[in-house]
Amino acid sequence: xxxxxxTLTLFWxxxxxxxxxxVFLLTxxxxxxxxxxxxxxxxxxLLLMGVxxxxxxxxxEELIDGYLVTILDNKSAAYSIVxxxxxxxxxxxxxxxxxxxxxxxxxxxxxxxxxGVVYAVFVSLGFAAFENIGYVYGYGLSVxxxxxxxxxxxxxxxxxxxxxxxxxxKLCRDLGDRAGxxxxxxxxxxxxxxxxxxxDSCAMxxxxxxxxxxxxxxxVMYVVVFKKVRRESQTDKPV
Numbered sequence: 001x002x003x004x005x006x007t008l009t010l011f012w013x014x015x016x017x018x019x020x021x022x023v024f025l026l027t028x029x030x031x032x033x034x035x036x037x038x039x040x041x042x043x044x045x046l047l048l049m050g051v052x053x054x055x056x057x058x059x060x061e062e063l064i065d066g067y068l069v070t071i072l073d074n075k076s077a078a079y080s081i082v083x084x085x086x087x088x089x090x091x092x093x094x095x096x097x098x099x100x101x102x103x104x105x106x107x108x109x110x111x112x113x114x115x116g117v118v119y120a121v122f123v124s125l126g127f128a129a130f131e132n133i134g135y136v137y138g139y140g141l142s143v144x145x146x147x148x149x150x151x152x153x154x155x156x157x158x159x160x161x162x163x164x165x166x167x168x169x170k171l172c173r174d175l176g177d178r179a180g181x182x183x184x185x186x187x188x189x190x191x192x193x194x195x196x197x198x199x200d201s202c203a204m205x206x207x208x209x210x211x212x213x214x215x216x217x218x219x220v221m222y223v224v225v226f227k228k229v230r231r232e233s234q235t236d237k238p239v
Contacts, residue, residue, distance in 0.1 A: 022129035050126020053095035080204035085197035116167025124159035
């Protein structure tokens, strides 16, 4: 996937193009955390968790795809949809959620509801930045622009919904509401899977209708997500 680059300068250009979208979005989320900033070591650790989630996802996705091609025509719409939801979304959001919860659920810094959004986004954009580096080095700078406006913000959007429910789950746990905690954790995962799966399905099917749905979905999702970030930040409360 990676290719040899002729100069060190070009290497840094590719790296800059790959990580810049994630840096921009990370800065945006960090600034929206207005009550109490999270410590830098924790945030760097969450980015690393995202990279680990990406590495684990690669292995699992290869195994699932190897099975799917034995039961479905890999040129069919059915394969694209099943692969998008089961082979990509369920796996990637599952590994992100796993590493997110392992690293933050019992951390004493997790003391505000909006922290859940911050944590989920940092894991997700660590994942997205690592993935983007592979794409840019593998396919060239031509892929960096569409991925900067679609793939990387898409990962952030899925994470905002995951993090919002995740923060509510922590609040429910601290209030002794075990059922509320469980259902919010489940919604954190399933909402991200649905959004990610629908996004990838539309992109992978590739016909006129799916492309139209993709464009509408992305526009609506981005509008909703940025409004949701602002609302979650403004209504933040301790947990």
